[in-house]
Amino acid sequence: MSATPTDTTGTATPTDPVLAAERAHLGLAGDCLTEMRAAASAVADAGVDAWASERLGAARAERLRALAADPHVPPFFGRTDTGTETFHIGRRHVRDSAGRPVVIDWRAPMSRPFYRATAADPQGLVRRRRFGFSGGELTGYEDELLGAGEEGDGALLRAEIERPRSGPMRDIVATIQPEQDEIVRAPLTESVCVQGAPGTGKTAVGLHRAAYLLYTHGGQLARTGVLVVGPNRAFLRYIEQVLPTLGEVDVEQTTVAGLTAHVPVRAQDRPEVAVVKGDGRMAQVLERALWGVIAKPTDDVLVPLAGRRYRVPVERLKRYVDDLRRRGRVPDDQQRLHYAAGRERLALLLAEDARRQKEEGGGSPDDAETRRAARSAEVRAFCDAVWPARDAAAVVAALLTDPAVLARAARGVLDEAEQALLLRPAARSVRATAWTPADAVLVDEAAGLLGRTAGYGHVVVDEAQDLSPMQCRAVARRLAAGSLTVLGDLAQATGPWSPADWASTLADLGRPRTAVRPLTRGYRVPGEVLDYANRLLPVIAPGLEPATAVRRDPGALRVRPVTDLAGPLTDVVRELAAAPGSVGVVCADGAVPAVVRLLADAGLPATELADDGSAAGRVAVVPATLAKGLEFDAVVVADPAAIVAAEPRGINRLYVVLTRAVSTLVVLHRDDLPAPLTG
Numbered sequence: 001m002s003a004t005p006t007d008t009t010g011t012a013t014p015t016d017p018v019l020a021a022e023r024a025h026l027g028l029a030g031d032c033l034t035e036m037r038a039a040a041s042a043v044a045d046a047g048v049d050a051w052a053s054e055r056l057g058a059a060r061a062e063r064l065r066a067l068a069a070d071p072h073v074p075p076f077f078g079r080t081d082t083g084t085e086t087f088h089i090g091r092r093h094v095r096d097s098a099g100r101p102v103v104i105d106w107r108a109p110m111s112r113p114f115y116r117a118t119a120a121d122p123q124g125l126v127r128r129r130r131f132g133f134s135g136g137e138l139t140g141y142e143d144e145l146l147g148a149g150e151e152g153d154g155a156l157l158r159a160e161i162e163r164p165r166s167g168p169m170r171d172i173v174a175t176i177q178p179e180q181d182e183i184v185r186a187p188l189t190e191s192v193c194v195q196g197a198p199g200t201g202k203t204a205v206g207l208h209r210a211a212y213l214l215y216t217h218g219g220q221l222a223r224t225g226v227l228v229v230g231p232n233r234a235f236l237r238y239i240e241q242v243l244p245t246l247g248e249v250d251v252e253q254t255t256v257a258g259l260t261a262h263v264p265v266r267a268q269d270r271p272e273v274a275v276v277k278g279d280g281r282m283a284q285v286l287e288r289a290l291w292g293v294i295a296k297p298t299d300d301v302l303v304p305l306a307g308r309r310y311r312v313p314v315e316r317l318k319r320y321v322d323d324l325r326r327r328g329r330v331p332d333d334q335q336r337l338h339y340a341a342g343r344e345r346l347a348l349l350l351a352e353d354a355r356r357q358k359e360e361g362g363g364s365p366d367d368a369e370t371r372r373a374a375r376s377a378e379v380r381a382f383c384d385a386v387w388p389a390r391d392a393a394a395v396v397a398a399l400l401t402d403p404a405v406l407a408r409a410a411r412g413v414l415d416e417a418e419q420a421l422l423l424r425p426a427a428r429s430v431r432a433t434a435w436t437p438a439d440a441v442l443v444d445e446a447a448g449l450l451g452r453t454a455g456y457g458h459v460v461v462d463e464a465q466d467l468s469p470m471q472c473r474a475v476a477r478r479l480a481a482g483s484l485t486v487l488g489d490l491a492q493a494t495g496p497w498s499p500a501d502w503a504s505t506l507a508d509l510g511r512p513r514t515a516v517r518p519l520t521r522g523y524r525v526p527g528e529v530l531d532y533a534n535r536l537l538p539v540i541a542p543g544l545e546p547a548t549a550v551r552r553d554p555g556a557l558r559v560r561p562v563t564d565l566a567g568p569l570t571d572v573v574r575e576l577a578a579a580p581g582s583v584g585v586v587c588a589d590g591a592v593p594a595v596v597r598l599l600a601d602a603g604l605p606a607t608e609l610a611d612d613g614s615a616a617g618r619v620a621v622v623p624a625t626l627a628k629g630l631e632f633d634a635v636v637v638a639d640p641a642a643i644v645a646a647e648p649r650g651i652n653r654l655y656v657v658l659t660r661a662v663s664t665l666v667v668l669h670r671d672d673l674p675a676p677l678t679g
């Protein structure tokens with residue numbers, strides 16, 4: 001680091017001329033932003049029609065939202081000097097009234113060296129400057145004279161990571177690291193799979209990649225859209241502000257449950273039933289259940305057209321049906337003839353056959369007459385008998401309640417025990433069915449066989465290690481010709497599918513040749529805590545490279561045996577809650593009500609973190625199954641043995657839980673820790 005009047009917290013002396021100049025530039029950027037905002041609101045739309053006016057209004061509102069996303073966020077956070085030119089780097093472009101750049105968007109190609117340059121490879125930079133802010137004020141800076149072979153000590157990165165959390169996830173634009181930036185800026189055509197240990201920035205990287213792609217390929221992606229898929233609503237709530245603060249307000253963020261919400265989910269499957277329903281073989285079973293109802297034509301059909309009836313012989317009918325069925329088996333969803341379209345096409349083929357016959361007889365029927373023929377009672381009756389109209393929910397309901405339907409569709413695919421697991425008594429009606437989350441995914445698959453699913457230009461899927469093969473297929477259907485960013489950690493797999501490597505998941509996601517890129521530098525968790533959690537790795541994911549933490553803190557880990565949980569728990573939560581930042585008390589799901597009560601009785605303001613997207617308080621009691629993807633400044637793990645005992649992959653769950661803390665982890669146990677954590 002160069003000799004600037006900057007201490008490790010980035011605070012400079014008030015008289016520093018560099019600081020004064022940078023503050024002036026900050027003032028200029030702020031003024032320009034205000035002007036840009038005013039200009040965006042004043043775009044005149046006089047003289048255009050109502051539709052154009054509405055469109056203009058929407059575009060203007062969009063731009064204003066982007067410019068105003070967060071008025072407290074400083075317009076720039078860094079600067080690059082090439083020796084001849086200086087660029088300030090910020091969240092978005094800022095220009096002065098003459099159109100001269102005042103701040104360069106972090107996603108522009110010119111900003112790349114800010115993230116990638118090193119002393120060994122300065123990429124044309126002589127200096128990189130990072131700024132420190134406090135309450136919107138520019139308070140310091142850190143220079144790296146890369147041209148002179150100097151690199152920073154990461155003090156600002158550390159300060160940024162350790163800045164206390166007060167709610168949702170923040171962006172990391174100011175401090176994206178080179179290995180992360182490579183993934184963020186990978187080309188749109190390239191699908192990537194990030195295998196990253198806890199806290200290596202997978203989620204952050206995925207969201208910044210979405211923002212980067214939208215900036216770089218705005219026109220194309222504005223048309224096709226970008227989709228972010230997360231594991232649950234609590235997680236979505238945690239990440240939902242990151243893209244808007246980066247100026248991207250038009251990204252759809254949802255869960256697999258959100259994607260597949262064709263039917264109301266009112267029940268849960270037993271784990272062994274969910275395993276069968278999530279198995280990739282169910283795709284074949286559903287395909288057979290749907291297409292298997294198509295019957296062979298047995299008789300000629302008389303098609304009415306323009307006042308006469310034309311006979312279409314059964315042999316031709318058979319050929320029409322066979323041809324259409326073959327087109328329904330094309331593997332590519334975009335090329336495939338879907339079931340519902342096949343039915344319409346069949347009706348049209350009959351009408352066109354009649355039309356040809358009429359033409360051969362010298363007539364010339366028009367298109368409207370041909371369409372009427374396709375809708376005639378005769379043709380409809382034929383289609384109903386041979387290619388009946390189907391409804392996705394009804395197909396799945398029949399499959400799961402009618403042993404004969406299931407046996408026909410599953411023969412040679414699922415064994416008898418698996419079929420028995422799937423069957424349940426029929427409800428009064430399809431609407432009255434008590435659907436489960438896994439059923440909803442099956443209904444989505446059936447809907448995808450019936451008709452084409454709209455696809456996005458890019459899909460980011462987080463915590464992908466937990467997706468069932470059928471859930472992967474639901475995501476793949478939304479991909480169309482677009483590309484994919486898969487984020488996950490095999491060691492954090494807690495679902496019954498738990499892949500040993502990424503190959504099967506990537507194949508189910510429809511992108512089998514996607515390269516897997518590891519991230520192993522851990523930003524969230526202090527070294528002492530990470531080393532402790534990593535002791536579980538040989539048991540849960542033997543082949544995986546452990547993460548190394550970018551920072552250490554000797555006081556970060558406290559592992560305490562207790563005989564009774566209540567007293568020590570309230571004591572430690574009281575102590576942690578007195579410091580700034582968030583506190584998460586993680587326990588087995590079943591223990592949550594008791595822990596909430598215990599803390600409330602002790603006068604501590606704890607609220608349960610729920611999967612309904614509602615905000616949790618500063619002290620959150622977190623069911624272990626909802627901890628994934630989240631983080632807190634301080635974490636208390638209450639009774640780890642109960643977390644392990646609660647589910648088949650409880651030891652993986654414990655690994656997830658132990659890696660949620662940014663500053664402090666307290667483990668309260670009853671001398672019953674899993675073997676790798678003792679001693």
Ligand SMILES: Nc1ncnc2c1ncn2[C@@H]1O[C@H](COP(=O)(O)OP(=O)(O)OP(=O)(O)O)[C@@H](O)[C@H]1O
Pocket residue numbers: 157160161170171172175176177180196197198199200201202203204205489523524628629630631659
């Ligand atoms: N380059 C960075 N600069 C500052 N903070 C960072 C950086 N990279 C990651 N972080 C921070 O580290 C924490 C972990 O990031 P993130 O949640 O994206 O990791 P993850 O790999 O998805 O973790 P997990 O698998 O445990 O859910 C976040 O607080 C994030 O802001």
